[in-house]
Amino acid sequence: MIGLDELDCLDYLIWLRTGDRVAQRLNLDQASVSRKARRAAAAFGLETRKVEGEWELEGDCTLLDLERQVHQDCRWKRDLPLRIEAQYYSGPLLLDAPPKGWLCGAFDCLDVATPLSLLRRGVLDVWIAGFPDVPGDNDDQFAVIHLDRLPTHLVVSPGHPLTRLGSAITLEDVRKFPCLALPDGAFPKSQEAFEGLGLWNSPSSVRRYSYEAWEGRTADEVTVGYAHAFSLGLYRTPKVILPIEIPLRVGDSVVVPRRFANHPRFLALLEHLRTRLESMRSAYPELEILPA
DSSP: OOOHHHHHHHHHHHHHOSHHHHHHHHTOOHHHHHHHHHHHHHHTTOEEEEETTEEEEESOOHHHHHHHHHHHHHHHHTTOOEEEEEOTTHHHHHSSSOOTTEEEOOSOBOSSHHHHHHHHHTSOSEEEEEETSSOOTTOSSEEEEEOEEEEOEEEEOTTOGGGGGGGGOOHHHHTTSOBEEOSTTSSHHHHHHHHHTTOOOEEOOOOBOOTTTTGGGGGGSSOBEEEOHHHHTTOSSOOEEOSOOOSOEEEEEEEEEGGGTTOHHHHHHHHHHHHHHHHHGGGOTTOEEOOO
16 A cells, blocks of 8 residues: 555656646655655556656556555545546636646647546546547446537638639548548547548647647648637637538547546536536537537
């Protein structure tokens, strides 16, 4: 058995990836974070190492994961701070003022596997995922609560050749240009939808969100990007929405381990998120808020 603060330092380091971020969240200095994280790893016979900016554990994590479940139960039962992650666009919008007792992540995961793994291991408590890339409604381990839906748009810079086609534009025209894509399998359901349209053809190796690695790639006035009402505002330069209907509705869905789905703290979080969405309704005419 190790202290809550020691395992917190280890798990926050894995989650947030930098000692500076962990120190700010936990109100510690970076030296204390590093010392406590190493102590927690050593208690389970593990070693830490950083690979391409991500902290990894070497060794058998079975006992550590069991301990994490105990600590997670403790957080929920004793009103200790809970950990929530979200998408790069939804986090700043929905959690700009998080409810009391919730600590936010970096909002930079550009895949499904990373937050799901953190949830499964008890490092994360809740994840606001991007629909349709969420667990199924009948998933044994996770409960999924769908909050909203938005249409998807194709967007380009004002000087892009496709803007000259006006309403005569077709998907065949778009397919002649590079279209943004993430590493294979990062968001498999979205990838399948875009690939089915002949898009998603200019992949990158990016794992963590940055403007330059995603929206910024459309600055070449050749690459086609994707956007919805929430993410469109992240583009730093004006964008033109191409007049093509894309058969993909996206949205925000809250994922939580099933054993906490009816916990009062989780229900209060859902109420907070729905209230926030209602306050945004007039600013986003395309936003469809789903019934509770």
